[in-house]
Amino acid sequence: MNIEKAIQTRSGSKCELCGSGDELSVYAVPPVEEITADKCVLVCATCKGQIEDHSTVDANHWRCLNDSMWSAEPAVQVMAWRMLNRLRAEGWPQDLLDMLYLDDDTLIWAKADGDGLDDDEVLKYIDSNGAELKAGDNVVLIKDLNVKGAGFTAKRGMAVRNIILSHNDPEHIEGKVNGQHIYILTKYVKKN
Ligand SMILES: [Zn+2]
Numbered sequence: 001m002n003i004e005k006a007i008q009t010r011s012g013s014k015c016e017l018c019g020s021g022d023e024l025s026v027y028a029v030p031p032v033e034e035i036t037a038d039k040c041v042l043v044c045a046t047c048k049g050q051i052e053d054h055s056t057v058d059a060n061h062w063r064c065l066n067d068s069m070w071s072a073e074p075a076v077q078v079m080a081w082r083m084l085n086r087l088r089a090e091g092w093p094q095d096l097l098d099m100l101y102l103d104d105d106t107l108i109w110a111k112a113d114g115d116g117l118d119d120d121e122v123l124k125y126i127d128s129n130g131a132e133l134k135a136g137d138n139v140v141l142i143k144d145l146n147v148k149g150a151g152f153t154a155k156r157g158m159a160v161r162n163i164i165l166s167h168n169d170p171e172h173i174e175g176k177v178n179g180q181h182i183y184i185l186t187k188y189v190k191k192n
Helices: 003-011 045-052 059-068 074-086 092-099 104-111
Strands: 025-028 040-043 139-141 145-147 152-154 172-177 180-185 189-191
Touching: 003 025, 003 040, 025 045, 040 045, 040 074, 045 059, 045 074, 059 074, 059 092, 074 092, 074 104, 145 180
Parallel strands: none
Antiparallel strands: 025 040, 139 189, 145 152, 172 180
């Protein structure tokens, strides 16, 4: 079954956030390494537009989260958490957030791309030049690195594509080198 079909079935072909049936599309909840149905929500054009463009957010539209935040799907819980956090100055979203329970992994995911967080709550991952690193960036190694346990040296100048930011550890990123998943100190990379 393809991803879109799986999500259509799971959601009953309705927006998983507001229940609308209008212009539905699959939204991959960032950061996404590999797109699977678990990482996606089915959203209508209204929800998607407001998720992607913060300046168009209409708080009243998101009263729908009153229902959808109770979804069993972690991807839906993550989007509910992010939108409620964006809107919490309105008052009622904070009340809903106080009731919304996310398990540890889901909460890490919810916080992972900084959406809905105050700037000082977001961990900053900084490369050797002081540039901020984001999930999915490509970087280059600035020195030879001995990869512990893997028995090879990752050479200076080697590219690491599509990096992952290590959870709650702003000194490390993760990525594939020679087909192996390795951890790299952010101070030894340069954003490409
Ligand atoms: Zn919607």
